[in-house]
Amino acid sequence: MTGQPRRAIVIGGGLTAMLTAQALSSWTDVLVIESDTLPERPEPRKGLPQAAHTHVLWSGGAEAIEGLLPGTAKALEAAGARRIPLTTGMVAYSPKGWFRRWAESHYAITCSRDLLDWVIRGQVLKDPDSRITVMERTKVLGLTGSSASITGVTVRTDDGQDDTLPADLVVDASGKGSRTPFWLEEHGVQGPATRKVDSGLVYASRIYRAPNGLPDTWPIINVQADPRGDGPGQAGIVLPIEEGRWLVTLSGTRGGEPTSDPDDFDLFARGLRHPIVADLMSKAEPLTPVQVTRSTANRRRFYERTAMPDNLLVFGDALAAYNPTYGHGMSVAAQSAVTLDETIRRHGWNTPGLAWRAQKAVAQHVNTAWTFATGTDVFYDGATESGPTASERIAAHLVDRLAYTATGSGRIARDLTEVMTLQAGPERLLRPSTLIAAARGPLKPPLTDPPLSPDERRAIESA
Template sequence: MDSRSDRGMDRGTDRGKDLRRAVVLGAGFAGMLTASVLARHAAEVVVVDRDRLPAGPLARPGLPQAHHGHLLMASGAESLEALLPGFTDSLTAAGARRLALPGDLLSLGPHGWLPRIREASHGWCLSRDLLDWIVRERVLADPAVRLEPGVHAEGLCGDARRVTGVRLRGDEWPDGHELAADLVVDATGRGSRAPRWLAGLGLPEVAEERVDCGLVYATLLVRPPDRAAGFPSVSIQTGPGAGPGRAGVIFPIEGGRWLVTLSGTRGVELPRDEPEFHAYARALPHPLIADLLSACRPLDRVRRYGNTADRRRRYDRCRRWPDGFAVVGDAVAHTNPAYGHGLSVAAGGVLALARTLERHGPDRAGVTGDIQRAVHRGTRAAWSLATAQDIHYPDVVGAHPTRADTLRARLADRLQAAAARADGTGGDADAILATLIRLGTLKAHPTALARPATLRALLHPPTPAPTPDPAPPLTPTEQSALPQAPHHTSPHP
């Protein structure tokens, strides 16, 4: 090994830390958060990434999903605040949009428009490039953290009992190099090769769960007219069980821009250019997004993305797990991005890693196995919410609804119907809507559904609901932001 790559190992624990060197594979969102945690325990943290990262909130080749809308749920923001104190202040300073939910959301579902009552939870809208840049800038300010761009991992060093480093290749080491480490963490995302690397050490095959409803989405970055400044987020969708799913979402992001995303499950053809994009938006169950889009100026081409299956690797079930190695973020689990949980689950997983290391110490035998179990626990809620809906779309791959799944879907539909009657007076419907919002932002546990208001809605058939108002619940200011089109307050034929 060259002297430059081993300088931290020579220092040992002269900074009073338990580890000499930790290596993080992947310099994305989860990877950089992990580096911030490991810098508390290691004299040197080396972060490697195959990309050369931009010096600012700009796109990079290895993250094609960054062109699309991202939500940071309340739970994820709390995890980030715990990992990087003051982080939400940085979001505000950078122009990220905080959405009070449901008030700052115009959402149309099977039971009509969602009532815009008092805040039950919140989320943050911003570009993925900006989010990653804020995290990266904070973490790389720590002198213990060193970034090695243009480098990728080819495998692990060590054996089935302990990982002792990682084999790297890239600009710095074109002929390959073994970098010794006390701890290696894989944060390489959906393309992680950790199962193959573990098999190379003689460990059993890792079980994997996968549910794929075939969702594809297309996004257009636009500049809305000045009169639409501050307009709420918009979501229009059909529900599972009613044929292929179709949806449209407007994400207001920094710089006064919007990311407009249209999506469809298996059996639906997504647009590839602007004329098709406008036509698809016009065919949604309500013309609101199409009307708003008609007044916007495009800032980019239409971009499509289709790697959206729910996928979870069950590292927590491995009976043997090597010391010195852990996996976090999308490399462990990722769900259909339509539900907006990915960033929050990843941040929560890194927080679980941090708490496990604090509780047990980074050099204790078996601590990395504890980390995998803790990370897995943080995936359960998002996994259940996503797969419980995705299995009901046509031609889903990987799972099919059972009678129990069908019953749960009916009960969930009953709750959504009850929530659609919320009126802000504090009754059962308000309580149910608040609970569903908190579940959707991962701020509540499913046991919250056992509350009296929810049980009453589940046990007693609701009275026939009035016909939903076809017009979105707009304020006068929001109404004035719409183009003067005769159809914007009527349902699409």
């Protein structure tokens, strides 16, 4: 990065790419290159098949987005997104029992992924004087430059024209199908070390019309899988989204996967560890077919440990993709964009090694999400070639104990929620007071039934 800044290029047009472009636009012109056509309404996008399933924007990610794009929270609310207080607005059955609904300490934003991406894209591009330009229907073919420094990209437009586009910085935010490992090899750079944890999880989702007469504060309903139970891990979630609808997602690991058959969908829900999800589905009107995805493996590429060429960054799912159960991908992307802006602010746009500093800095956000995502999946048969590592076993034991304690301790529930929502790192769970509380266990006896309010129970009964 020498001389005056000309342009940054962001590969991809999804949420990660848009937030990254917004962060960079404070410093330079930005060209976003997207292979598809971006929809003008909250509609499915070809490059985002996982959009049909549940997505949660945790408060750590929501606040990062608000910092980049002030007014986004109000725009999401106006579009119909729900703000769910935590843990007040969640009825969750963990392997350790029912969590209580403590006073609000954090929150989650829930809506369809199509709506979320559309609102954020609109916020990024609404300024007519924006320094961000989007080039659609254009495929990135490779990187220009050398093993020491990347100078731009080569592209092919939908009419078959090839071109070379120079840039001071290239950010790969293209998602799970990222070609950066291959492009690095073309420049004589060894690709990053990779860790893959694949529980064989299959997701099946369907949208329902929620019953009439429900309280406006209707909670998230979540029956979690038990990775140490007998047989496959099966789970279900009822997520309130815009327009009075529920997005219901069921999931199962190898040997216990859901299918796209509507009858099987209902039977699968009835076979979960508790019938509450099935009971709610029976009260609601199905609006869509069942959609299935098998692309749920956790995969992390350790670019921060790689001898990367200067001026090249990798963000989002291209860097680390997680089992969507924990909903961390979008929040990590938002926090990574903020960290990129902070790194530029600290070191300067023309500082040599800026990309490496930013790559290393965003690893802290990835670490937290990775610990949660793999801490459960790694214990399923066939998830890895060698099974859990010693550190993964220790971390899982600690999280299990904390989860058990959180069923009857508001303070530990808040600590866990703070890390889950990415508003604190895992070190929050290692404070002496937290470890002592975990050793003592829950302060209240276990709940035997879902912690629904009287109004919620009446609404279900009368639906």
